[in-house]
Amino acid sequence: MTVLEMAAPTKERPQQHRRVAPERAGGVSARRKWQSAYLRRLAITDTIIVAAVVFLAQWWRFGSDADVVDGEAFGHFSYTALSFALIIGWFAVLRVFRTRSPRVIGSGPEEYRLIAVGTLRLFGLIAIASLLLHLEIARLYLAVAFPMGLTALIASRWIWRRVIARERARGEFRTAVLVVGVRGAVVDLARNLERDDAHGYRVVGVCVPGYGGDVGEVVTVNGRDIPVLGDEHSVTDAIEQVGADTVAVTASERFGPERLRTLAWDLERDHVDLVVAPGILDVSGPRLSMRPVAGFPLIHVERPRYHGAQKFTKTTFDIAFSTVVLAVISPVLLAAAIAVKLTSKGPVLYKSERMGLDGQPFPMLKFRSMVQNADSQVTALMKENEGAGVLFKMRDDPRVTTVGRFMRRYSIDELPQFVNVLRREMSVVGPRPPLRREVEMYDDAVSRRLLVKPGVTGLWQVSGRSDLSWEDTVRLDLSYVDNWSMMGDVMIVAKTLKAVVGSDGAY
Known part of the structure; x- marks a missing residue:
C-alpha cells in the first residue's frame, strides 16, 4: 500500500485551546x-x-x-x-x-x-x-x-x-500506527501495512468515523485483534492511550478538508506523523507526484510506460544479462542435460506452450523434470491439486523424477529459459509465463499481464514461488506490469538469487 505523507498547509492557523501534550515515553x-x-x-x-x-x-x-x-x-x-x-x-x-x-x-x-x-x-x-x-x-x-x-x-x-x-x-524498530477510516478501509490498510515485518509498521488501534459501538470492540486483521478506540473525534485521546507515533488516514471523505487540516495541526504539535492512504493499490512512488491546485494537494498518477527508451534499456539488459548467464552456467547446463538423459526416458528439454507479449504463444524451454507424457496424467491427479485458480500444484507430485526434484529445488530446470530471452520471447524479469487455459479465463484486469513479456523471474518468484495463491500471483504480476523499472528489475534479480539458494517455496 502506497502511503503519502501529507504536507501541512501554510495558511495562518486559528488559535487552539487544547493543551499541548508532552512527548509519550512509549510512542514518539x-x-x-x-x-x-x-x-x-x-x-x-x-x-x-x-x-x-x-x-x-x-x-x-x-x-x-x-x-x-x-x-x-x-x-x-x-x-x-x-x-x-x-x-x-x-x-x-x-x-x-x-x-x-x-x-x-x-x-x-x-x-x-x-x-x-x-x-x-x-x-x-x-x-x-x-x-x-x-x-x-x-x-x-x-x-x-x-x-x-x-x-x-x-x-x-x-x-x-x-x-x-x-x-x-523481533518486534523492535517498529512504527506504531493508529488507523482512521471506515471499517472496511481500515482493515484493508492494516492488512497491507502488516503484510511484511520488514516494513516496520504495526497497527496498534483504529478509529472509525461515526463509531457508536461498545467500548472494547475489536477488528481482526491477520488473526490479531486490534482495538477500536472511538470515532474521528477520539484520535488525539487514542494516540495517548496506545502510544502511537503515526496516524494513517484512509477513506477520508468523512473527514472533509477542514477536519483533516485541523488533525494535521494537532498532530504536528505532538510530533506525531500524519500519512494519508490515497486508496490506490500497487502503484509505486515514482508514478505518484503531489501537485497543489487551488490549495488542494492533488495526487497525479503517471501512466505506465512500456515503449521508447525504457523498452530499449530493458531489451539491452535482457540480451546482455542472458548472454553472460548462459556463458557462465554452460557447465551446469551440460551436467543437467546429461543427468536428465541418463536417468529417464524422453527428451532432455520440455517445451511448454505459454502465452507471451500481447497473448502470442511461444514454446517455453525447460529441462524435463517429470516422466515422459506427464501432461496426460493431469486429469487423474486433479483431485490432489493444491493450487488455486487455474494453477495445478502438487507438493509431492508422483510425476517428478529424482533428478527433476533436485533441479526444481534450485530452479535449474528453468535455466534454458534464458534461450527464450535471447529469442525475444521472454524477459529476464516479468510476470509469470501463463498457460493458454489461464489466458482464456482472464478478465480485463488480469489481461494486463500480457502488456509485457513474461519473465524468467519476477515478483512472484521472490515472494513465495509455489507457495503463492492464485490471487497473490495475479496481484504481484499486475503490480509489476504497472510499476516496472530498471532498478526494480535489478533488485528482483538479486532477490531471486537469494530465494533460489534458499530453495524458498520451491517444489
Whole structure:
C-alpha cells in the first residue's frame, strides 16, 4: 500500500485551546530514540567508508608519494588536500540528497537510488570543474574512488537494512500506527501495512468515523485483534492511550478538508506523523507526484510506460544479462542435460506452450523434470491439486523424477529459459509465463499481464514461488506490469538469487 505523507498547509492557523501534550515515553520518544541512534551509526559508517575509499584511491594511484595537482586557477596543491576536500564534499552530498532521512532509511531501492544519484552528481561536478579550471586530476584516482565508494556505500546500507529487518522481526524498530477510516478501509490498510515485518509498521488501534459501538470492540486483521478506540473525534485521546507515533488516514471523505487540516495541526504539535492512504493499490512512488491546485494537494498518477527508451534499456539488459548467464552456467547446463538423459526416458528439454507479449504463444524451454507424457496424467491427479485458480500444484507430485526434484529445488530446470530471452520471447524479469487455459479465463484486469513479456523471474518468484495463491500471483504480476523499472528489475534479480539458494517455496 502506497502511503503519502501529507504536507501541512501554510495558511495562518486559528488559535487552539487544547493543551499541548508532552512527548509519550512509549510512542514518539521511543521511535525518536532508535531512529537517532540508527542515523548516527549510518553517519559514522558513511564517513569511514568515504574516507577509506578516497585515501585507498590515492594510495593506489600514487603509493606513499605525495603528488600534487596542477591547476591554473589555484596553483599547485597536494592530493592529500584534494582527498580531504573530496571526503567533505561526498559526505555533504549524501546529506543534501537526504540519504539518511527517516523517510528513506531501510526502504531499499529509494535509499540506494539517492546514494547513486548523489554520488554521480558529485563526480560529474568534479569532472566539469576540472575541465573548466584546468585541473590535472589523475583519472585513475577518480576511477578507483567512484565505483569502490558507491559499491561500498550501497553494500553498507544493505547490511544495515538487514539489521533493521532482524530487529523488526523481533518486534523492535517498529512504527506504531493508529488507523482512521471506515471499517472496511481500515482493515484493508492494516492488512497491507502488516503484510511484511520488514516494513516496520504495526497497527496498534483504529478509529472509525461515526463509531457508536461498545467500548472494547475489536477488528481482526491477520488473526490479531486490534482495538477500536472511538470515532474521528477520539484520535488525539487514542494516540495517548496506545502510544502511537503515526496516524494513517484512509477513506477520508468523512473527514472533509477542514477536519483533516485541523488533525494535521494537532498532530504536528505532538510530533506525531500524519500519512494519508490515497486508496490506490500497487502503484509505486515514482508514478505518484503531489501537485497543489487551488490549495488542494492533488495526487497525479503517471501512466505506465512500456515503449521508447525504457523498452530499449530493458531489451539491452535482457540480451546482455542472458548472454553472460548462459556463458557462465554452460557447465551446469551440460551436467543437467546429461543427468536428465541418463536417468529417464524422453527428451532432455520440455517445451511448454505459454502465452507471451500481447497473448502470442511461444514454446517455453525447460529441462524435463517429470516422466515422459506427464501432461496426460493431469486429469487423474486433479483431485490432489493444491493450487488455486487455474494453477495445478502438487507438493509431492508422483510425476517428478529424482533428478527433476533436485533441479526444481534450485530452479535449474528453468535455466534454458534464458534461450527464450535471447529469442525475444521472454524477459529476464516479468510476470509469470501463463498457460493458454489461464489466458482464456482472464478478465480485463488480469489481461494486463500480457502488456509485457513474461519473465524468467519476477515478483512472484521472490515472494513465495509455489507457495503463492492464485490471487497473490495475479496481484504481484499486475503490480509489476504497472510499476516496472530498471532498478526494480535489478533488485528482483538479486532477490531471486537469494530465494533460489534458499530453495524458498520451491517444489
